Amino acid sequence: MGYQNQIMIAPCLKRVLYLLVLIISQVKGQGTDPQVNVTFITDAIAKGAVCLDGSPGAYYFAQGFEDGVDNWIVYLPGGAWCNSKDDCLRRSKSGGADGLGSSKNAPPKTLFPIQSPNKSINPDFYNWNKVYIRYCDGASFMADVEAVDPETQLYLRGRRIFISVLEELMATKGMANAANALLVGDSAGGLATILNCDRFSSLLPMARRVKCISDSGFFIQAKDLPEDNARRYFASIAAFHELAEFLPESCTQRMDPGLCLFPENVVDDIQTPLFLLNSDFDRYQDRE
Numbered sequence: 001m002g003y004q005n006q007i008m009i010a011p012c013l014k015r016v017l018y019l020l021v022l023i024i025s026q027v028k029g030q031g032t033d034p035q036v037n038v039t040f041i042t043d044a045i046a047k048g049a050v051c052l053d054g055s056p057g058a059y060y061f062a063q064g065f066e067d068g069v070d071n072w073i074v075y076l077p078g079g080a081w082c083n084s085k086d087d088c089l090r091r092s093k094s095g096g097a098d099g100l101g102s103s104k105n106a107p108p109k110t111l112f113p114i115q116s117p118n119k120s121i122n123p124d125f126y127n128w129n130k131v132y133i134r135y136c137d138g139a140s141f142m143a144d145v146e147a148v149d150p151e152t153q154l155y156l157r158g159r160r161i162f163i164s165v166l167e168e169l170m171a172t173k174g175m176a177n178a179a180n181a182l183l184v185g186d187s188a189g190g191l192a193t194i195l196n197c198d199r200f201s202s203l204l205p206m207a208r209r210v211k212c213i214s215d216s217g218f219f220i221q222a223k224d225l226p227e228d229n230a231r232r233y234f235a236s237i238a239a240f241h242e243l244a245e246f247l248p249e250s251c252t253q254r255m256d257p258g259l260c261l262f263p264e265n266v267v268d269d270i271q272t273p274l275f276l277l278n279s280d281f282d283r284y285q286d287r288e
Helices: 013-024 085-092 158-172 188-202 227-240 257-261
Strands: 038-040 058-062 071-076 129-133 180-186 209-215 274-277
Touching (some): 158 188, 180 188
Parallel strands (some): 071 129, 180 209
Antiparallel strands (some): 038 058
């Protein structure tokens, strides 16, 4: 099959270039659109859909309008990972605007330009329903560990956050009637987009079109890069967050779970159309 999912969209060069410019312009565009208030998952504590520190999982939602009322774009932000008690504990103490382990003191947020309501800069998606899921679990929305560490009180529940947000949107905001839906993410969120792409599609069986876009989330192994470091790092993430049962079986049946965090080992089996956007000059990929 090869990387068929990527190739399917590549011929639309004009559209791809537009999307590239839109995503790269995110820093310049932030602050020009209205801010969106945070929404906490209903009964998040009871559901266990919580951040590393046990605070409720949260998201930002902007209602679609005009002919976009039945279309949805869900964004998964980046923010790296944590791979040990100490690492995740430090992360759990980060709240506020950029908190990667807590939803405490989460302020209103300006959404990414691909979710901008400004038609002049976002003509394709400006009037879609827009969702930005707060990343606070440290494992690309993949972990679901029932036990809570008695020493650190860390919760590893990102998968529950992802699913609970979508279930809430389907039950209360009309997402169950989605005609078109996009799952988009960058960096660690881009990896989350790849790993959750088919799951996202399965939750929207009535939608006409469901697709995924991963920006800078295709982390690689290569002979001229520090692949042993990357392999060990992903192995430690998979082990600490107990990801083996939640990663694609088509991969874990063939290799160690940590290797299944490398998209090259899973993309061939993804059934939902997937577009990969990665820069040749991504500094994270070739760092020492």
